[in-house]
Amino acid sequence: MQPLNIFTVGAQQMHEPAMALDRLVLSPQKEVVRAFYKDMWDHADKRLIPKIFHQDFTFRGSLGPELVGHEQFAGYVDRVTNVFGQYTTDILAMIEEGNRVSGKMRFHGYHQQKIFGVEPSGRHVWWIGMPIFTFDGPKVRDLYVLGDIYGLIARLKDEAESGL
Numbered sequence: 001m002q003p004l005n006i007f008t009v010g011a012q013q014m015h016e017p018a019m020a021l022d023r024l025v026l027s028p029q030k031e032v033v034r035a036f037y038k039d040m041w042d043h044a045d046k047r048l049i050p051k052i053f054h055q056d057f058t059f060r061g062s063l064g065p066e067l068v069g070h071e072q073f074a075g076y077v078d079r080v081t082n083v084f085g086q087y088t089t090d091i092l093a094m095i096e097e098g099n100r101v102s103g104k105m106r107f108h109g110y111h112q113q114k115i116f117g118v119e120p121s122g123r124h125v126w127w128i129g130m131p132i133f134t135f136d137g138p139k140v141r142d143l144y145v146l147g148d149i150y151g152l153i154a155r156l157k158d159e160a161e162s163g164l
Contacts, residue, residue, distance in 0.1 A: 062147025084109025
């Protein structure tokens with residue numbers, strides 16, 4: 001039996017199919033999560049931020065920053081979409097419990113600017129994120145996203161497939 005190579009297993013996750021959102025009836029909270037990723041992030045449409053979040057919402061992003069409010073979050077959107085061209089989120093799973101929605105997301109784009117000390121390569125890179133959205137009424141009060149930073153850094157350095 002060969003030892004398990006975590007980087008090779010991780011490569012298979014890029015091929016995990018996204019949810020077929022066009023065939024689902026989503027709860028109001030899941031629809032907000034869908035809009036956040038597919039309408040706001042995929043198009044960098046920052047006009048949607050006040051429709052989705054309370055003014056003083058708290059945010060911890062998949063790449064590590066902890067932010068408060070619309071303005072700081074809008075800066076994060078600019079930074080991420082500049083670093084990763086054609087930035088896209090694939091919604092792989094969503095789970096709802098009370099006023100919270102969690103899930104499994106695949107974030108990806110083309111490496112265009114320096115991040116984590118790695119110069120731009122132009123390569124398509126991706127990482128998995130696990131968000132927890134906490135709602136207060138129809139808007140999000142807090143969003144915490146745990147991201148697979150080590151997997152992303154390995155892909156940025158082109159080490160993921162070689163198992164380095």
